[in-house]
Amino acid sequence: MESAIAAMARDFIPAVPSNLLAFDHTYYLPSPNHVLPPDLSFGLRGSTCAAKVTWRPYLVDLDETTSIKEYASTFRSALRLEHEELMRIYEKYSLFQWPLRKHEDDEKMAVIHIAGAADARPSLQISDVVLLRPVQPLIHFPPTTNDSQRYRLGPVECAIEIESRILSIVRGKRDVPDSVIISFDLNPLQIAALNDGTFMRTYAIRFIPGSAFIERSLTALDWMENLSEFQQEALKTVLFPVTAPIVKPLSPDQKKLPTEGGNISHPKSDIEKPLNELQSSFVRMVRARTLDPCFEMTRPPMILTGPAGTGKTKTLIYAIADVLGLLRHGQQYQKKNRVLVCCPSHAASDVLTRRLSSLLKRSEIFRLYHSSRPASTVPGSILPFTCQLPDSDVFTLPKPSEWTGFRVVICTCMDANVLFRAKITNHAIRTKQLYFQRFIMSVSSGGHPLGVTFGQVTVDDSPFFTHLFIDEAAQATEPEILCPLSCVFDPHLGGRKVEISLIGDPRQLSPRVYASNVADSLGRSIVERILRRPVTCLGGGEESLLGPTDQLNSNASSLTDLIRYYANVDGNQLLSVFLTENYRGHPSFLMIPSALFYYDRLRSVSKLIPDNLAFWCDKLRKVEALSIPTTDLIDSPTASLSGKFSQIHRQTTWPIHFRGVMGKDSVAAADSLANFSGTDSWENFKEAMVVVDIVSTLKNEGVLLTQIGVMTPFRGQVAAIRKHLRARHYYDVNVGTIENYQAVEQDVIILSLTRANKELVHHDVKNRMGVFGQPKQVNVAMTRAENLFIVVGDPNVMWDDLCWRQFLRFCLRNGLWYGCGLKQKPEKCDVSYVSTIDIIDKGKMNSHVVVSTLEKIHRFH
Secondary structure, X not given: OHHHHHHHHHOOOOOOOHHHHHHOOOOOOOOOOOOOOOXXXXXXXXXXXXXXXXXXXXXXXXXXXXXXXXXXXXXXXXXXXXXXXXXXXXXXXXXXXXXXXXXOOOOOEEEEEOOOHHHOOOOOOOOOEEEEEEOOOEEEOOOOOOHHHHHHXXXXXEOOOEEEEEEEEEOOOOOOOOEEEEEOOOOHHHHHHHXXXXXXXXXXXXXXXXOHHXXXXXXHHHHHHOOOHHHHHHHXXXXXXXXXXXXXXXXXXXXXXXXXXXXXXXXXXXXXXXXXXXHHHHHXXXXXXXXXXXXXXXXXXXXXXXXXXXXXXXXXXXXXXXXOOOOOOOOHHHOOOOEEEEEOOHHHHXXXXXXXXXXXXXXXXXEOOOOOOOHHHOOOOOHHHOOEOOOOOOEOOOOHHHHOOOOEEEEEOOOHHHHHHOOOOHHHHHHHHHHHHHHHHHHHHHOOOOOOXXXXXOOOOOOOOOEEEEOOHHHOOHHHHHHHHHHHOOOOXXXXXXXXXXXXXXOOOOOOOXXXXXXXXXXXXXXXXXXXXXXXXXXXXXXXXXEOOOOOOOOOXXXXXXXXXXXXXXXXXXXXXXXXXXXXXXXXXXXXXXXXXXXXOOEEOOOOOHHHHHHHHHHHHHHHOOOOEOOOOOOOOOOOOOHHHOOOOOOOOOOEEEEEOOOOEEEOOHHHHHHHOOOOOEEEHHHHHHHHHHHHHHHHOOXXXXXXXXXXXXXXXXXXXXXXXXXXXXXXXXXXXOHHHOOOOEEEEEEEOOOOOHHHHHHHHHOOOOOOOOHHHHHHHHOOEEEEEEEEEOHHHHOOOHHHHHHHHHHHHOOOEEEOOOOOOOOOOOOEEEOOHHHOOHHHHHHEEEOOHHHHHXXXX
């Protein structure tokens, strides 16, 4: 009996008897969830009134504060501003006299066909509210108890409103427009009033953004503000780290990874291939913290960064496997560890579920979904790892007895709120364990009526979740990160603290926001903010983990400083590791991004297959034949200039092509985007036709349409290119915005820059759209191609942009520029070649050319 009670105490989790809570009234209960009913009067106020802020936002510089109160107030204001901006944009999506179609498979669902719905920006989301009002008058007979009175009273007109929810958005194919699938479960009164079995009626349709994001974010902020002063001070080490943690160094034997000795427990999994030195450094960082846990306070997060193709996800999987003791036999000390893995998106969470499934038993992985998630949107391969109500497709939580068997719990950052509401958190579980221990001790000391005696009951000092890993953290807002953080943070003295890891690339796309004044709060990830903080291991000052300076705006650092900086920081202070070895694509794809965005530190270690390279270079020759090379823009060399880079030397084995096009940008036709047109509904007909010709040439040369991806920053250009491709029956070409291609790669990427009017670039920068004045957008666009990268744009507009001017010079000196050149040659000036853009003075960018180390290594002339 005593051993059974002890086992229960060790593994105790939520769903305790309510009388156990009577021992201590200070037991923490989360505040009531924020419920924000749809503001149905918002659209009646008019655009001018709606746009006016009637309250005073409280926004502070998060780089300058360490106050939890100011931090929370800033994000409360930012969330409200963003939600109101979404309300304004959604009002423009309203439809009038729009038909509704019956769903083929479910009578409780309906379909709205809307061109451009899948490309809406902001995107329509699952669980958004849809209000439908029939346009035609409804004839309704008032209910009576006398049939004769029914006809004597006569019919009356009535109005009804149907509140539905978006279940899914399906991109159209061929001649079928995009579809919005909505719930259509009518009550008896609505059924009687509509009497519309044929679905011939038209509706006024209004979309309202769902409030789940802001509700859960506010709940997380409430949790943070309700912490005691001591607990908030402990939380600051996570949110505002300034000191490198002190961790016991690993012994030589502990530093060894299983792949180095050939001892792999799962030879067919993601951990089959060995890690490189930097990847191994992060795994050792996690291992060192795991073997030397902290009991005083939660340490600052470990951060893993690096561009696409450097193996961040592989390293994450490896680190999780090491934490769980899966890499080699004899790691019994790891068996008690349990990991919470979160991502901003369901797609990324599903990817991690699949990759971890090869390492663990099905009963050891739980993929958590909110109950509102339609089961039809969940991949079939993921469903076995979920929990649904019996005889239902509604997602729910497993029984309490099953939780101790889970070694990994995976969910989105927002869905971690489900764990918080269910009190499946480190703080709540530890508290209940202590109450249970006290309960058993009180019963034992008082004497049991049946004569049963109890031995010593101990509570394990390990938290329920020993580790938190957040993948793609650079794409999540800080309130999103707070949701899983509220599940693992436990400031209780004496207990082992959770170890937190953030994985992502802050140099690529940030969280997408639409309110102009929240870009520095909601629009910046916690990864970027933390990496920009000064740390004591560097002696303070302006240096930070992200880099000594802002590479686009400063001339304070030299390449020597950079080398010294990263030698002192990367991995050595148990804070951050920056992956630099790229395993994807041709080395030429990395030359410009490495110099502009990654301090000239990227290395290409991809194994080029000669036959594959020859295949794509042959296709490139066909594309080049569509135009003529440009040779009339050559920078004038000076005495300080190396002649090697002042002349054109065509690189025939670099699969990059720039096509200069002088087109005209215009607002997209209204019918191409229906009500989803907006500030980014620009198109360029001439560029679109060039893109179609290139696609046609590649197809005729044997390239599969599924291998081709077309990217453009504007939804109007997406619709225009897709329309012309479909006219040629090229339905399988993937066409999307740059945001659609985040974390996506294709064999061929064709980028249409679209903008042809210099006067509109300022408008783009102000509205944070396009690819001019948007370094992160440029970085994503340049790193999506696997085998062939083609850019179509107006060089006259590109030349005025810092990043694109360097790309043009790169293409020119390497013989990759075709089509039109500049209308007017730039003024002659001295040119000096540097290895990193950091030493370039912003005011003299016209006089400098950036040449990366990769280009110096791989250039053949």
